[in-house]
Amino acid sequence: MAKIREMFNQIHKRYDMLNHLMSAGRDIAWRKACCKKLPQKKEAVVLDLCGGTGDFSLSYLKRAKNCKLPIVGDFAEKMLGVAAKKSSDLVPVQMDATQIPLANGSVDIILNGFGMRNIQNLDLALSEAFRVLKKGGYFATLDFFKPEKKIAKLFYQRISPLAIPFVGMLFSKRNAYRYLVISILSFLNPVDYAAKARNAGFTLRSISSLDGGLAHIVICEKK
Ligand SMILES: C[S@@+](CC[C@H](N)C(=O)[O-])C[C@H]1O[C@@H](n2cnc3c(N)ncnc32)[C@H](O)[C@@H]1O
DSSP states (O other): OHHHHHHHHHHGGGHHHHHHHHTTTHHHHHHHHHHHTSOOOTTOOEEEETOTTSHHHHHHHHHOTTSOOOEEEESOHHHHHHHHHHOTTOEEEEOBTTBOOSOTTOEEEEEEESOGGGOSOHHHHHHHHHHHEEEEEEEEEEEOOOOOSHHHHIIIIIIHHHHHHHHHHHHSOHHHHHHHHHHHHTSOOHHHHHHHHHHTTOEEEEEEEETTTTEEEEEEEOO
């Protein structure tokens, strides 16, 4: 866990730029698409879990202006530092997703962008997300899951192992971007992830494939 935290602390400066570059700007559209699927409740408490530099929260804020200032929860303090500089509308809080420092049933919406894939004890993180959500609350996961469709397989199994670490080496840390590819190939597919979320207590609302399966959105509810 300490290694993952250190890795994100090392890449914080160019994290956003490389996200946009490597996804050709699609990461912005994917976060937006995910936010569109979520309800907008007045005064909603929003937790952006593994929120990093805060882009998911800012995307949600554009649609749901009535929510409370989103809590950006992440264990890498330098990623949170970028979020803090980006906007005073964000509330960065250093936290571990497997031990969320919030009360039971205190959150309306949990956003999780490209975060769960990095967590070793996924079951514990899912049960923590379930614990802090209110009844009727939503948990949205946007991530790169294990590829299953042809285009996604071609991209993640053939192109990415060469291209992503190379671009990472040019602009940031090669090993962090090598890890990115490995983490995608060794993650769950969206259906198996949803099954794990169900085991943690969630009810599955929807699974959406984005851009030929390059990314997916999994929306769960605490009924
Ligand atoms: C790929 S970044 C995603 C950042 C942001 N959500 C986005 O949409 O760009 C993954 C983030 O998860 C954080 N993270 C990984 N494991 C974590 C854990 N156990 N607890 C809290 N944060 C974690 C990392 O520090 C990193 O900032």
